[in-house]
Amino acid sequence: MYSQMNQLKGIFAVDIGVPVVDMNTILQNVVEQAGKNEEFSHSFFLRVRDMIQAEDADALAKEKVYTKLLRLSAQASHGFVLTNFPNNSGQAEELESFKGGLNAFVHVSLPDDILVDIEENKLSCKDCGRFYYPEEIIDQEQGVHIESFIPEDGNCHDCGSSNISEGSDPISFERELNSYKSNKDELLGFYDHYGLLVDYELKKGFQDFDKLKKKIQYGIKH
Numbered sequence: 532m533y534s535q536m537n538q539l540k541g542i543f544a545v546d547i548g549v550p551v552v553d554m555n556t557i558l559q560n561v562v563e564q565a566g567k568n569e570e571f572s573h574s575f576f577l578r579v580r581d582m583i584q585a586e587d588a589d590a591l592a593k594e595k596v597y598t599k600l601l602r603l604s605a606q607a608s609h610g611f612v613l614t615n616f617p618n619n620s621g622q623a624e625e626l627e628s629f630k631g632g633l634n635a636f637v638h639v640s641l642p643d644d645i646l647v648d649i650e651e652n653k654l655s656c657k658d659c660g661r662f663y664y665p666e667e668i669i670d671q672e673q674g675v676h677i678e679s680f681i682p683e684d685g686n687c688h689d690c691g692s693s694n695i696s697e698g699s700d701p702i703s704f705e706r707e708l709n710s711y712k713s714n715k716d717e718l719l720g721f722y723d724h725y726g727l728l729v730d731y732e733l734k735k736g737f738q739d740f741d742k743l744k745k746k747i748q749y750g751i752k753h
């Protein structure tokens with residue numbers, strides 16, 4: 532799933548009963564644990580760690596590291612929602628060779644200025660990292676109306692903590708937005724060509740979720 536709204540990926544996966552597999556987390560685990568415990572003791576992990584740290588995109592692609600890591604992931608053994616991958620058409624091609632490829636590539640989009648409003652409106656739980664959005668966002672011209680999303684009793688939905696405060700990270704937001712934009716057309720073109728693209732313009736935030744779900748289920752069945 533390819534989108535700026537990370538929260539939505541988690542909700543969708545829980546709702547259809549499959550795990551969320553985050554490629555960034557998989558890579559981070561290799562970097563942190565390679566050679567340090569039995570699960571990551573094989574020399575493959577040491578090599579992959581060095582490639583990740585050197586940001587050697589060519590080596591990672593040539594050795595099909597991403598799909599090898601997915602094969603080793605217990606969570607990815609059945610159906611799953613994959614996030615933060617693929618990021619370009621080369622990676623998309625590699626992924627198509629993994630267990631017959633994706634059932635659907637879901638692209639969820641929002642206008643840029645709304646994304647900025649959402650980012651500036653972001654709080655995070657300091658104990659578990661879940662994001663919350665205390666203000667509703669309305670833009671009548673663009674037909675956008677996103678409800679606020681914040682626990683009424685002030686306690687985090689996931690972990691119960693009341694330690695919820697400022698969660699915006701402008702630097703990484705801008706970096707992610709730029710990388711998203713530079714690869715968007717290429718990736719959407721790739722999946723559109725294979726008839727796997729589910730393109731959804733979000734207007735009402737989480738309220739749109741049921742409509743999106745139907746669209747995805749329709750896309751998977753046909």
Ligand SMILES: [Zn+2]
Nearest residue numbers: 656659687690
């Ligand atoms: Zn929490």
